[in-house]
Amino acid sequence: MLGGCGFVGSHVVDALVAQGHSVRILDRQPERFRSPLDGVEYRFGNFSDHMTLIEALAGIDTVFHLISTTFPSTANLDPKADVQDNLINTLCLLDTMVSLGVSRILYLSSGGTVYGAPAIVPVPEDHPLRPINSYGIVKVAIESYLEMYRNFRGVSSVVIRASNPYGPRQAHSGVQGVISTFLKRVHDGQPIEIWGDGSVVRDYFHVADLARLCVMAAASDSVGPFNAGSGQGQSLNDIIDIIRAVSGANIATNYKPGRQVDVPRSILDVSRAGKTFGWRCNIGLDEGVRQSWAWLHSSAK
């Protein structure tokens, strides 16, 4: 599990452990919000280090590649580093898998950026890939190489194009997700800052639902891309309404000019994952935001 101490990774680890799988994690640092889990093997290092990677992959059946060194909102600042750290290092990973005979990989891609501005909503997996930022460009290139390595090098791959996961243990630094960012500001009594008029629509879903899908997909023989999301759209203003209801707080809002990186409306068609795995989201937004709010209270000092 590459990136097993991150937000999504920590939930995928939970789902794997709950099913009795042995898990080895390679990440740069321990989980930020939890102590190490019993029975999980932790290795700390950078996956760009080839020997570290070789040692981490030895004896592994299935690789979960959840590492991204960038965020959609930051990758444009240094596209060269984005390509170097994510694309080139993923190619090293794939070459190492070929060398060691590790033949299955799940890759966490991005349903919010690989399609660019959607021509149809909800967006199906066969929608053209027209990314408009570096984050999406790199994810598309990685997906294409995964397909190439599947066709020519014997590495079977499944790709999860996640929309906007949220939930406990999501960092609230302002780059990882609006729900956790908004909750933290409400918790701290600060106004919520919104880029644009709050009408931007996204598909938010609980990270535990994403984790469950990742485990099902990795364990299957399925290949290629699967969208993951609620299949529903919520505007930023909808999210603020839910947070208002859950928190009971009097929320101040601060509207700022829209960002060029934002496409106006992105909702994923998740029927392929439904048909293939019988998967759908179990946790609704109201319940999920309540969980996140409760977690924030228990974790915030």
Add this chain to the structure above:
Amino acid sequence: MLGGCGFVGSHVVDALVAQGHSVRILDRQPERFRSPLDGVEYRFGNFSDHMTLIEALAGIDTVFHLISTTFPSTANLDPKADVQDNLINTLCLLDTMVSLGVSRILYLSSGGTVYGAPAIVPVPEDHPLRPINSYGIVKVAIESYLEMYRNFRGVSSVVIRASNPYGPRQAHSGVQGVISTFLKRVHDGQPIEIWGDGSVVRDYFHVADLARLCVMAAASDSVGPFNAGSGQGQSLNDIIDIIRAVSGANIATNYKPGRQVDVPRSILDVSRAGKTFGWRCNIGLDEGVRQSWAWLHSSAK
């Protein structure tokens, strides 16, 4: 002009010089088949060297980026090097253009690889980009970054997705083009080797027609991708028939197993270039093969 001493580059230089433009070339080495041209400034070095690049771009209005360090048939052998040498170095180029205020670039992409296996033929520019080899994956990523730099960094770009150019000064080493490769083998009295049954269809067009389009496109305000090709398809067997007629030689053929990198049929829809620039190919295949055959005789020792 990056790559101005290569096959396509040398013809673009001819077209620019014929129109009275000042041309500065950066390439790794001089032209292989000609002496330096009067009035053209040559600089030799690697475009991955930042200072070399800065010096080459100083005072330039329009960059022609014709460098590819790989070929479709070779890039898969080392995808990391393909990404490093072509994608990352192109990002360096774009950043350098932003720094120096050079605001126009023409990029030579690949109509044969960016689309992957075509869903419709002839293939229009808005066909989904589904490259199946590293060469195409990198070209797609570069095109996406060009669009991003166009939207966010003020670098105007036009992209020529060329099908299969051929003509005088094309190397006949077996990787650059089948027409020159076949002609050389016939010239040397060797049998022609064909991957597959010879039914693979491609869109071949004369490099001088491509060069003329590049100059028109670069000088225009047009942005985005333009297919370039004859709009016609010829099978390898068709090509052999034309070579037989042109050369008068008794040609032996040697059919070998098909390659996985080959899509069966690729013809480009070139109507966008026609409508926008009034461009079409002027040189037919019979005449073009005759020219190439004559050039081969005059150049081969």
